Amino acid sequence: MIKPLKKAVLPVAGLGTRFLPATKAMPKEMLPVVDKPLIQYAIDEARAAGIEEFCLVTGRGKDSLIDYFDIAYELQATLKERGKISALEALAPSSMEPGSFVAVRQQEPLGLGHAIWCARSFIGEDPFAILLPDDIVKSEKSCVAQLVEAYNQTGGNVVAVTEVPREQTNRYGILDVGVDDGKLVEVKGLVEKPKPEDAPSNLSIIGRYVLTADVMKHLSKLERGAGNEVQLTDAMAKTIGHVPFHGLRYEGTRYDCGDKAGFLEAQIAFSIERPDLGDAVKEFLKKYTA
Numbered sequence: 570m571i572k573p574l575k576k577a578v579l580p581v582a583g584l585g586t587r588f589l590p591a592t593k594a595m596p597k598e599m600l601p602v603v604d605k606p607l608i609q610y611a612i613d614e615a616r617a618a619g620i621e622e623f624c625l626v627t628g629r630g631k632d633s634l635i636d637y638f639d640i641a642y643e644l645q646a647t648l649k650e651r652g653k654i655s656a657l658e659a660l661a662p663s664s665m666e667p668g669s670f671v672a673v674r675q676q677e678p679l680g681l682g683h684a685i686w687c688a689r690s691f692i693g694e695d696p697f698a699i700l701l702p703d704d705i706v707k708s709e710k711s712c713v714a715q716l717v718e719a720y721n722q723t724g725g726n727v728v729a730v731t732e733v734p735r736e737q738t739n740r741y742g743i744l745d746v747g748v749d750d751g752k753l754v755e756v757k758g759l760v761e762k763p764k765p766e767d768a769p770s771n772l773s774i775i776g777r778y779v780l781t782a783d784v785m786k787h788l789s790k791l792e793r794g795a796g797n798e799v800q801l802t803d804a805m806a807k808t809i810g811h812v813p814f815h816g817l818r819y820e821g822t823r824y825d826c827g828d829k830a831g832f833l834e835a836q837i838a839f840s841i842e843r844p845d846l847g848d849a850v851k852e853f854l855k856k857y858t859a
């Protein structure tokens with residue numbers, strides 16, 4: 570039987586070195602795209618997939634992420650008193666059902682695999698989604714909802730994949746591809762950050778996963794991989810042959826907001842569509858590209 574997917578883990582314990590000094594005293598995941606922090610995009614996407622329970626894997630200096638999901642009594646009371654209804658409404662998505670949100674600590678950033686292992690009590694035996702908040706996916710249907718739809722058909726692990734330029738395979742987890750129907754791809758193998766000449770394909774995993782708890786027993790060995798980090802990709806690779814494993818070519822556009830250029834592109838992509846900002850943004854673009 571395929572268990573329904575209700576849980577999501579959001580690892581946010583990385584150091585965010587590419588955004589220093591901005592991330593010296595604030596988490597990367599609180600950086601806004603237009604007026605919404607990266608973490609909120611991920612929560613919205615997960616909720617749109619029917620996910621009801623959230624676990625943040627945090628680290629030192631990340632407490633503002635937990636405060637963000639609290640009730641801001643004074644602020645809300647002041648906004649109400651002043652009749653600032655739209656500002657009050659903007660706060661609504663950052664409120665959480667009591668008991669639906671937990672945070673665990675990754676004391677040292679030993680890698681994404683280690684971060685997920687830190688959430689083992691939350692995960693238990695259940696399937697779970699992982700969303701890396703520095704990837705934003707702009708799509709009609711939530712990217713995680715697309716993964717859940719595939720998972721409900723195939724069971725097992727389903728990861729979101731996209732083609733990357735061959736010379737960039739050394740930045741990503743790359744698939745060794747089996748049967749491929751153009752949308753759903755059977756995963757025969759996985760390699761973390763292979764050199765272009767060693768890469769089995771140019772199909773890369775983005776920061777969206779639906780996994781069964783089988784991966785946890787491999788993570789619990791805490792074996793180090795590429796970059797001397799505990800790699801999620803290595804643990805997932807060990808489940809191949811034991812649980813169904815598919816890559817889904819999702820519909821939508823991914824913005825890698827962990828990277829400065831990707832972050833700036835996201836600002837444009839999201840602001841240009843806004844009724845309150847679109848015209849101004851188009852004018853700026855004309856001015857600076859003339």
Ligand code: UTP
Pocket residue numbers: 580581582583584585586587588597626675677678679680681683684701702703827
């Ligand atoms: P990144 O590879 O983007 O690393 O992590 P980073 O530390 O966030 O950023 P840079 O490269 O130094 O600029 C991908 C995701 O995995 C999480 C990060 O928070 C991010 O969401 N992560 C990574 C952890 O939670 N723990 C880790 O040990 C490593």
